[in-house]
Amino acid sequence: MxxxxxxxxxxxxxxxxxxxxxxxxxxxxxxxxxxxxxxxxxxxxxxxxxxxxxxxxxxxxxxxxxxxxxxxxxxxxxxxxxxxxxxxxxxxxxxxxxxxxxxxxxxxxxxxxxxxxxxxxxxxxxxxxxxxxxxxxxxxxxxxxxxxxxxxxxxxxxxxxxxxxxxxxxxxxxxxxxxxxxxxxxxxxxxxxxxxxxxxxxxxxxxxxxxxxxxxxxxxxxxxxxxxxVAGFIGSPAMNFIPCDLVGENGALSLSLSGAGGPAHLPLPEALRARLGAQNKTRVVLGVRPEHVTPAGPSHDSAVDCTVRVVEPTGPDTYVFTQVNEVEVIARCTPGQAPAPEETLALNFDLSRAVFFDPDSDARLA
The missing domain is CATH 3.40.50.300 (P-loop containing nucleotide triphosphate hydrolases)
Structure with missing residues (x-):
């Protein structure tokens, strides 16, 4: 009872x-x-x-x-x-x-x-x-x-x-x-x-x-x-929400993300390709938390080049504010990785931890 x-x-x-x-x-x-x-x-x-x-x-x-x-x-x-x-x-x-x-x-x-x-x-x-x-x-x-x-x-x-x-x-x-x-x-x-x-x-x-x-x-x-x-209310800093297009390439789906270096197409993990592809969406909102947006390593196949706008050190972490697809995005890095404002930083998006929302209803798609 x-x-x-x-x-x-x-x-x-x-x-x-x-x-x-x-x-x-x-x-x-x-x-x-x-x-x-x-x-x-x-x-x-x-x-x-x-x-x-x-x-x-x-x-x-x-x-x-x-x-x-x-x-x-x-x-x-x-x-x-x-x-x-x-x-x-x-x-x-x-x-x-x-x-x-x-x-x-x-x-x-x-x-x-x-x-x-x-x-x-x-x-x-x-x-x-x-x-x-x-x-x-x-x-x-x-x-x-x-x-x-x-x-x-x-x-x-x-x-x-x-x-x-x-x-x-x-x-x-x-x-x-x-x-x-x-x-x-x-x-x-x-x-x-x-x-x-x-x-x-x-x-x-x-x-x-x-x-x-x-x-x-x-x-x-x-x-x-x-x-x-719910995604935006729970979490500090809040989840990033990035409107983006789904692009079909060689029979697979990719996300189109654009930063300072122009558009980049990030391939979706297989499970996400199946779920999003089944819904026949061409436009989605990518939801990704700051800890899953990090500086890319020296050899990266799919990263987005972005211009650093603001850097906020908090002690154990440093938050970097930039823009992707013309909306503000927060990335997390260690103090040793922290760039300076106006620098260009290549960012890696961990799409295996991302979620996707309908741009019209805000309902979860995948």
């Missing part, structure tokens, strides 16, 4: 549809990430799970029990908000304990729960401080501790790291992942940050305009996006 089942859920505000036909199942121990741009409906879905927003249609089941009409306090779900939502006049200890008091948990048990939570989150020295005396990361730990004290059947996280600086976000990401590994409780986590999505969850639901575009493991979504939207 799934820990959480979302079946045929719709949400409308008047004539505006915010969520349409959402179907998801979260197994015990799953860490599901809801990722998408602002306004795609992911936070609305989380609020519906928590009982803060009613459904228009559909049902939500927690451990097999329908919870649509239950109040938030009766759902056995704990939520961690973006803005901490701590009581400023209470100490850390009282913030964690407050929900236990409301549920009439015996005082001795409250104290034991607070001690265990503080130990897990390593906030024992902070128990007698007020929220104003804490850093952003410490406040978020306390917010997580308050949720943890409930020992819920499901944790919900609504962009909990968005107010932290970059270094602290990385640290808290690790903390949350370690917490999930220790507890093994199902979690649903909302973010618009695709790096958080890739690093935290074991399953990702990519959302756009109130619909789930793709559901799968982080690596599967990264390697096998179902459409151009």
């Amino acid at each position: 799934s820990a959480l089942a979302i079946r045929n859920v719709h949400k409308r505000f008047g004539d505006t549809t915010v969520l349409e036909d959402i179907n998801l199942e979260v197994d015990e121990g799953d860490f599901l990430i809801l990722v998408g741009p602002s306004g795609c409906g992911k936070s609305t879905l989380l609020n519906m799970l928590a009982g803060l927003e009613p459904l228009t249609e559909g049902e939500i089941l927690l451990n097999g029990q329908r919870i649509n009409d239950r109040s938030p306090r009766d759902r056995n779900i704990a939520m961690v908000f973006q803005f901490y939502a701590l009581y400023p006049n209470m100490s850390v200890r009282r913030n964690i304990r407050f929900g236990l008091q409301m549920r009439k948990v015996p005082r001795a048990q409250q104290a034991e729960i607070v001690r265990n939570v503080a130990r897990i989150l390593q906030i024992e020295p902070l128990l007698d401080r007020k929220p104003a005396q804490l850093s952003g990361g410490q406040r978020q730990r306390v917010a997580i501790g308050r949720a943890l004290a409930r020992d819920p059947a499901l944790f919900l996280f609504d962009e909990p790291l968005s107010n932290l600086d970059a270094k602290l976000r990385v640290e808290m990401r690790t903390e949350i992942k370690l917490l999930h590994q220790r507890l093994g409780t199902a979690m649903v986590y909302v973010t618009h940050d695709q790096i958080e999505a890739m690093t935290l969850g074991n399953r990702i639901a990519v959302m756009n305009e109130g619909r789930i575009q793709q559901l799968g493991s982080p690596q599967d979504i990264y390697d096998n996006p179902v459409n151009r939207y």
Whole structure:
């Protein structure tokens, strides 16, 4: 039995549809990430799970029990908000304990729960401080501790790291992942940050305009996006999209790519030739990630000569910005391979790792 089942859920505000036909199942121990741009409906879905927003249609089941009409306090779900939502006049200890008091948990048990939570989150020295005396990361730990004290059947996280600086976000990401590994409780986590999505969850639901575009493991979504939207949203730097022609040469298909040195025809791998040839397309969009566009070796049969426009060193990698078929393309190279702006660089495209999209519908072709 799934820990959480979302079946045929719709949400409308008047004539505006915010969520349409959402179907998801979260197994015990799953860490599901809801990722998408602002306004795609992911936070609305989380609020519906928590009982803060009613459904228009559909049902939500927690451990097999329908919870649509239950109040938030009766759902056995704990939520961690973006803005901490701590009581400023209470100490850390009282913030964690407050929900236990409301549920009439015996005082001795409250104290034991607070001690265990503080130990897990390593906030024992902070128990007698007020929220104003804490850093952003410490406040978020306390917010997580308050949720943890409930020992819920499901944790919900609504962009909990968005107010932290970059270094602290990385640290808290690790903390949350370690917490999930220790507890093994199902979690649903909302973010618009695709790096958080890739690093935290074991399953990702990519959302756009109130619909789930793709559901799968982080690596599967990264390697096998179902459409151009998913391909462009997941990955940093983003996937390159290059409109290009398919050219028949000697009974085989090649891609026509043009850089500073004029057009080059890159032969397609056999599997791709069969799939694209069967669809009778003459114009496609090539999708290839920056790590699969690299400087060509000294002896190369099929490479594209390009003029370097911008060079961005990041430490372990250097990204080179150029143009192919009159659109911007990002290539990755090592610092030792980095060219200078305005130099000509021969680029190799690893077409065995490429994907292809319909230029009209953006659907995946191969």
